[in-house]
Amino acid sequence: MEPALVSAGLLGPGCERAEDRRFLTALPNTIWLPRFTHHLINPMDQNVLATEIVEPFSRSLSFLGHGGEMGRAMREKDWLGSPLDEPGQWPQELKSTIALMLNSGHSMFLAWGPELTFFYNDAYIPLLGSKHPALGKPFQDVWHDIWPDIEPIVLDALAGKSTWLEDFRLLTERNGYPEEAFFTFSYSPVRNSQGEVCGLFSAVNETTGKVDAMNRRRAVEEELVQSQEQLRQSNEYLNTIISQASVGIAQTDIEGRFMLVNDRYCEILGRSRADLLGRKVKDLTHPEDQLLHAEAFDRVVRSGEALFIEKRGLRPDGSHVWVNNHLSLSRDADGNPQHVIKVSIDITERKENELHIKYLATHDPLTKLPNRTLLKERMLHSIQAAQYLGTKVALLFLDLNRFKMVNDSLGHDQGDQLLKVIAERLRSCTREGDTTARIGGDEFVIVLDALEFVSDAIGIAEEVLASVAEPVRLAGHDVSVSTSIGISVYPRDGSDPTILLKSADTAMYQAKEMGGGTFRFYSPDMNARLLERLLTESRLREAIGRGELVLYYQPRVSLVKERIVAIEALVRWDHPENGLMLPDDFIPIAEEIGLIEEIGRTVLMQACEQNKRWQQQGQDPVRVSVNISPRQLTQGDLPYLVRSVLEATGLAPQWLELEVTESGLMHNITAAQETLQQIRDLGVGISIDDFGTGYSSLNHLKRLPIDTLKIDKTFVRDLPFDSDDVSIVTATIALAKSMNLRVVAEGVRSVEQLYFLKDRECEEVQGYLFGLPVPAEQMEGVLMHPDSIIPLARK
Ligand SMILES: Nc1nc2c(ncn2[C@@H]2O[C@@H]3COP(=O)(O)O[C@H]4[C@@H](O)[C@H](n5cnc6c(=O)[nH]c(N)nc65)O[C@@H]4COP(=O)(O)O[C@H]3[C@H]2O)c(=O)[nH]1
Numbered sequence: 001m002e003p004a005l006v007s008a009g010l011l012g013p014g015c016e017r018a019e020d021r022r023f024l025t026a027l028p029n030t031i032w033l034p035r036f037t038h039h040l041i042n043p044m045d046q047n048v049l050a051t052e053i054v055e056p057f058s059r060s061l062s063f064l065g066h067g068g069e070m071g072r073a074m075r076e077k078d079w080l081g082s083p084l085d086e087p088g089q090w091p092q093e094l095k096s097t098i099a100l101m102l103n104s105g106h107s108m109f110l111a112w113g114p115e116l117t118f119f120y121n122d123a124y125i126p127l128l129g130s131k132h133p134a135l136g137k138p139f140q141d142v143w144h145d146i147w148p149d150i151e152p153i154v155l156d157a158l159a160g161k162s163t164w165l166e167d168f169r170l171l172t173e174r175n176g177y178p179e180e181a182f183f184t185f186s187y188s189p190v191r192n193s194q195g196e197v198c199g200l201f202s203a204v205n206e207t208t209g210k211v212d213a214m215n216r217r218r219a220v221e222e223e224l225v226q227s228q229e230q231l232r233q234s235n236e237y238l239n240t241i242i243s244q245a246s247v248g249i250a251q252t253d254i255e256g257r258f259m260l261v262n263d264r265y266c267e268i269l270g271r272s273r274a275d276l277l278g279r280k281v282k283d284l285t286h287p288e289d290q291l292l293h294a295e296a297f298d299r300v301v302r303s304g305e306a307l308f309i310e311k312r313g314l315r316p317d318g319s320h321v322w323v324n325n326h327l328s329l330s331r332d333a334d335g336n337p338q339h340v341i342k343v344s345i346d347i348t349e350r351k352e353n354e355l356h357i358k359y360l361a362t363h364d365p366l367t368k369l370p371n372r373t374l375l376k377e378r379m380l381h382s383i384q385a386a387q388y389l390g391t392k393v394a395l396l397f398l399d400l401n402r403f404k405m406v407n408d409s410l411g412h413d414q415g416d417q418l419l420k421v422i423a424e425r426l427r428s429c430t431r432e433g434d435t436t437a438r439i440g441g442d443e444f445v446i447v448l449d450a451l452e453f454v455s456d457a458i459g460i461a462e463e464v465l466a467s468v469a470e471p472v473r474l475a476g477h478d479v480s481v482s483t484s485i486g487i488s489v490y491p492r493d494g495s496d497p498t499i500l501l502k503s504a505d506t507a508m509y510q511a512k513e514m515g516g517g518t519f520r521f522y523s524p525d526m527n528a529r530l531l532e533r534l535l536t537e538s539r540l541r542e543a544i545g546r547g548e549l550v551l552y553y554q555p556r557v558s559l560v561k562e563r564i565v566a567i568e569a570l571v572r573w574d575h576p577e578n579g580l581m582l583p584d585d586f587i588p589i590a591e592e593i594g595l596i597e598e599i600g601r602t603v604l605m606q607a608c609e610q611n612k613r614w615q616q617q618g619q620d621p622v623r624v625s626v627n628i629s630p631r632q633l634t635q636g637d638l639p640y641l642v643r644s645v646l647e648a649t650g651l652a653p654q655w656l657e658l659e660v661t662e663s664g665l666m667h668n669i670t671a672a673q674e675t676l677q678q679i680r681d682l683g684v685g686i687s688i689d690d691f692g693t694g695y696s697s698l699n700h701l702k703r704l705p706i707d708t709l710k711i712d713k714t715f716v717r718d719l720p721f722d723s724d725d726v727s728i729v730t731a732t733i734a735l736a737k738s739m740n741l742r743v744v745a746e747g748v749r750s751v752e753q754l755y756f757l758k759d760r761e762c763e764e765v766q767g768y769l770f771g772l773p774v775p776a777e778q779m780e781g782v783l784m785h786p787d788s789i790i791p792l793a794r795k
Pocket of ligand 1: 583627769
């Protein structure tokens with residue numbers, strides 16, 4: 001029997017309601033085509049229905065219904081059909097088919113007869129596209145082409161087995177492009193009244209949304225699992241990195257308590273993990289670095305800024321380790337500070353090298369005292385602290401007297417030893433917090449911190465003077481040196497370290513000028529004097545070239561021969577502004593600034609030239625005596641100079657005499673002895689000037705190649721009334737005679753003095769009584785007419 005085509009649209013309005021279904025009474029061989037008709041409104045589809053589906057079956061169709069488009073189409077085509085009876089009369093197959101569809105809960109339906117496809121409903125349309133390609137065709141012809149995957153279960157259904165495919169994936173073209181969609185198919189065999197399978201009924205639901213959701217959920221779940229795995233792996237990796245890292249890593253809470261530390265961190269601090277966890281970083285930080293640490297930690301927690309600090313960590317044995325720490329902040333999900341992460345590197349070796357280099361750059365290697373650089377740094381600190389506290393800072397500038405002598409006579413090793421001893425003594429005179437520095441060969445500076453009264457510096461200065469003056473045992477000798485101290489005070493004398501140093505230096509010069517072994521506070525007028533001195537220094541350098549140094553001459557008279565036997569050359573500086581300057585005002589400066597050798601050369605040359613000139617003029621030959629600075633004895637080649645000057649001027653050596661001060665000789669007796677011997681060997685006379693003031697021992701005197709002693713004018717001044725001077729002068733004359741030396745008395749100003757000296761058989765005299773030092777031309781007059789002075793000698 002042919003199946004009947006049933007169109008719900010043909011059933012008329014209301015037939016889809018539940019109660020209407022009851023009217024769908026069975027019709028043999030009838031299949032219902034629900035809601036089919038409105039697709040047939042489209043003329044093309046109408047045509048499809050008419051020509052491809054309805055027409056082939058028209059003869060055998062039980063035409064159900066009589067309204068709507070389908071009815072019209074059928075009528076127009078004159079299809080056979082039998083109108084349905086009332087639904088109550090419908091055949092059982094129709095009713096069960098309808099029941100099947102209604103109960104299936106699916107939305108798409110499709111039915112095949114054994115050979116042909118019969119119908120599908122509206123809901124099926126989107127799945128199929130514009131039309132089902134299989135409609136009206138034997139399914140064997142189409143399944144292969146369209147949905148080959150479904151074929152096996154279709155065959156199963158046709159074989160009488162109900163079956164289904166759940167969430168089956170199909171490629172559709174429903175929107176005009178290939179699209180993946182999912183469907184749940186259920187296939188049921190349709191049986192005829194004989195119970196034979198006459199077709200199949202397929203109910204379909206699109207499950208794309210569900211599958212997509214499921215896939216999405218699965219993807220999310222997979223992603224979650226994957227990210228959990230990744231997280232686990234990265235945690236594991238991170239833990240491995242942290243524990244095996246070659247840098248120390250630690251995590252603290254925001255109070256600074258250790259919560260996590262890696263092996264390297266423990267190693268750096270030399271502590272176990274148990275020792276660290278729960279303890280505060282601050283408590284394991286060197287006390288001097290705790291403030292630095294607290295500030296840095298606080299800044300990281302407050303601002304979230306990451307930063308580096310270098311500080312010392314404490315090891316359990318009390319030693320410290322230098323660590324470079326990188327501190328950074330981690331926050332919780334709400335953005336609140338949660339942890340501080342510390343990454344630490346042990347920089348002890350580098351730091352100690354740096355500190356050593358810094359130490360070398362800021363300390364004197366010999367005495368280990370701070371050098372000038374560190375001194376200035378410390379002065380700045382002291383000044384800043386004094387500004388804050390309203391206190392004072394005193395600067396003691398020390399220069400050792402007679403250090404050079406020790407160095408020259410006992411050698412540099414002993415000189416170094418002396419400096420070390422003095423450095424230690426200075427250190428012991430000061431309080432903790434004060435600074436003692438060595439800033440030059442024999443120059444030291446002491447910074448006295450936080451003084452309440454300027455006078456507090458006096459006690460320390462006195463202690464320093466006494467301490468330095470204590471003898472030092474060097475190479476088996478007890479050597480005594482003294483020091484001169486200049487003191488400047490902040491804020492009175494300035495607030496700049498350089499100025500304070502300069503002021504103390506100026507005051508030190510004043511102390512030296514006062515004879516050494518004492519101290520002087522700086523006063524502003526010293527500066528004026530210093531300025532003057534600096535000016536003198538620079539002018540003196542030019543004076544030699546400009547020929548401003550001139551010689552004055554003073555006669556020396558022999559009381560035995562009653563004539564002028566020698567003339568002393570005395571240098572003067574014909575200063576363009578100051579007028580004639582005496583040697584005491586510029587010779588010490590020349591000695592200090594290293595000009596004395598040049599001046600000595602000029603003087604020696606001028607004096608020898610002049611004496612030669614007088615001889616050439618036919619004057620009775622006299623010796624010219626030239627003063628030699630102690631420095632000329634030890635530096636330069638004096639014997640060579642003397643020889644070359646004599647050669648250059650043509651003066652015979654016996655007409656030249658060199659005067660060396662007694663104190664100058666004693667500074668370096670060995671060197672002096674050798675030099676003088678060479679000069680003596682040339683035939684030049686040598687006299688000891690200022691004799692009696694230099695404490696030379698007879699032993700030394702005996703060894704020196706000298707021929708004249710000049711009694712210092714200070715012993716002559718009060719003759720013949722001062723009994724001490726009388727004794728000294730008498731003894732000196734006797735001594736000279738016993739040593740076979742010529743003896744000369746200097747500074748003879750009165751006839752009483754002259755008589756006394758003559759009485760004691762002093763051979764030669766010199767002094768204002770016989771004439772002031774005068775220029776060469778005037779001296780020439782005296783030489784030509786000695787009668788003006790000689791009669792004195794005869795008395
Ligand atoms: N009170 C007094 N003084 C008298 C009398 N007679 C001479 N005088 C002064 O006593 C000084 C004697 O020279 P000096 O002891 O060698 O002492 C010299 C000498 O040590 C040094 N000097 C002078 N010329 C030179 C020189 O060319 N080279 C070096 N290195 N030193 C020199 O300067 C010192 C001072 O020289 P001047 O000022 O020229 O002073 C001279 C002279 O003017 C007197 O009766 N009473």
